[in-house]
Amino acid sequence: MKKIVLALMAVVLVTACKEEKNANANVHITGNIKGLSQGKLYLQKLQDTVLVTLDSITINGDSKFESHVNLESPEMLYLFLDRGQTKSIDNSLPFFAEPGNIKIETTLERFFADAKITGSKNHDLWLKFDSLNSKFRDQNLALMAKRLKNELKPNPTTTDSIENEYQKLLKRKYRYTAHFAVSNANKEIAPYLALSEIANINTPYLDTIQKSMTPEVAKSKYGKMLKEYIAKRKAEETQK
Known part of the structure; x- marks a missing residue:
C-alpha cells in the first residue's frame, strides 16, 4: 500500500512539474512527422558554440509531437531526429522560433527537405x-x-x-x-x-x-x- 501511495505521489509530482514548465513557456510547438513510428526528437539551441537540448520527445506509435519552451527572444532552434541504427545526414531541421504557436510538418523519408513550418514571421x-x-x-x-x-x-x-x-x-x-x-x-x-x-x-x-x-x-x-x-x-x- 505504501509503495502505491509513493508511486501516485511521484506521478502527481511529475505532472505538476510538467504543468509548471508549460505555464512558463512562451513557445508552443506542435508537429507531425509522417512515417515515423519510433524514434526520439531533440529540440536544441546553440549556446556558446555548443548545441544544448531544451526538450526531448519520445515517439512510440504516434507520429505527432508537442513541445513547450521558453525563449527570451526569437532565435534559431534545431529539431534533431534520432533514427536509432538508421544512418542519415537528413536528421537536423533548423527553424527560427519565436513566441506563439509554431507548427512543423514533415516526413521521415525527407525530414529536412519536406519540412513546412508555420507560425513564425522570422x-x-x-x-x-x-x-x-x-x-x-x-x-x-x-x-x-x-x-x-x-x-x-x-x-x-x-x-x-x-x-x-x-x-x-x-x-x-x-x-x-x-x-x-x-x-x-x-x-x-x-x-x-x-x-x-x-x-x-x-x-x-x-x-x-x-x-x-x-x-x-x-x-x-x-x-x-x-x-x-x-x-x-x-x-x-x-x-x-
Whole structure:
C-alpha cells in the first residue's frame, strides 16, 4: 500500500512539474512527422558554440509531437531526429522560433527537405533569404570545382580569373545580405544574418544594420550579440 501511495505521489509530482514548465513557456510547438513510428526528437539551441537540448520527445506509435519552451527572444532552434541504427545526414531541421504557436510538418523519408513550418514571421523571412542565398552557394560550389580542376593542371591566368569571380560573388552575397537585414531590421532575423552570414563584412555595414534595428530587436539575444561583436571589432581595428 505504501509503495502505491509513493508511486501516485511521484506521478502527481511529475505532472505538476510538467504543468509548471508549460505555464512558463512562451513557445508552443506542435508537429507531425509522417512515417515515423519510433524514434526520439531533440529540440536544441546553440549556446556558446555548443548545441544544448531544451526538450526531448519520445515517439512510440504516434507520429505527432508537442513541445513547450521558453525563449527570451526569437532565435534559431534545431529539431534533431534520432533514427536509432538508421544512418542519415537528413536528421537536423533548423527553424527560427519565436513566441506563439509554431507548427512543423514533415516526413521521415525527407525530414529536412519536406519540412513546412508555420507560425513564425522570422522563419518566413529566413526562408525568403535562403532561397536566393542558395544560388550564391551553388555558384560558390561551381567555382570550387573549377579551382580543383585548375589545381591538377595549374594555369596562372585561370587561377586569377577564378579568384576574381569569387571576390565578385562574395561582394554580391555580402551586399544582398546587408540590404536584406536593413530592410527587415524590425525582426530578429536582421542581427542573426549579420552574425551568421556576413560577420567578416566591413564594420560600417554592420553599423548600418545595428542602427537600423528597432529598440525591441536591439534588446533581443541576437541584437545584443551584434552590438558586442561590433564593439569588439572596432576595438581590434583601433589597435592595428
